[in-house]
Amino acid sequence: MNILITGSTGQVGYELCRSLALFGQIKVPTRQELDLEDPLAVDEYLKIHKPDLIVNACAYTAVDRAESEPEKARRLNMELPAQLAEYAHAKGIWLVHYSSDYVYPGIGDTPFSEVAPTGPLGVYGKTKLEGDEAIAASGCRYLIFRTSWVYSARGNNFLKTMLRLAEVKNSLNVVADQIGAPTPARLIAGVTAVAVCKIVSCRNYREVQEAECETVASGIYHLSPTGETSWYDFAQSIFRLAAAKGKILALELSNVNPIPTGDYPTPAKRPLNSRLDLKKIQSTFGLSLPSWQDQLALTLTEYLEKS
8 A cells, every 4th residue: 555644744744654654655755855835746746656545644733823824824724635635536545634623612611522513713723624624525535633732752842842941940831721632643643543444444445436434434533632631730740740750850840830821822812622522533443542641651751761
């Protein structure tokens, strides 16, 4: 199987290259080999390399900068997925794509299901939703994994930012009224591998006429660890675990201060509720998703061993 992974240098893309390697030949074009912002370049690459499966981990994820760069955000978050979906439909192959909790309005205190009303608060969430809708309308067979608060042992993310600041600061303010589940890229890639195993085993994998295979229906699936936390409590957990593992921090836990979102203004509005209902993904793929606390411990250990 010839598998195209876009966004392979990102947090999720990097983990996907490891988790999907057993399924066939992985193609991970560099920016020099494939400019994903250029529609003609994408068409030409697909024509030459003829992937059997597309896993799109590319996205414009600079939430605040998207407010001033809506065209660039729309190209990567909506137009590119639409283009890949069109190809997938024409060739009868599956497209795996990643979306965000930012497509929801972030109100209330109950987890959002996959059929909950959407209502993005900014350009990033709006363009991610447009990408989801374009894929669904294309007629291709697809899996869209909506996830939240992505982090990993590499790249730029909340975990690494908190540890860097804790090494040099005596006090720190962290938002405490946004609630969600921190999701490591490794978990996203692992679940993707489970899903790919199911879809590639379908007898009708290459048949355009079949809307879905015997075991997996095209659609949106929420993907995160179980449980919930705030950014403030997540930061506290990072500091406690890091200290227990011998990491020297200048910051005392008593000097980590919870603040409301209003005290930390940003160009893009953040959802207060990023909880995701996980029943669909667990039942469809036979999963028992781990807790965010267990996943933090694994990811932090990996990071500290590398640093």
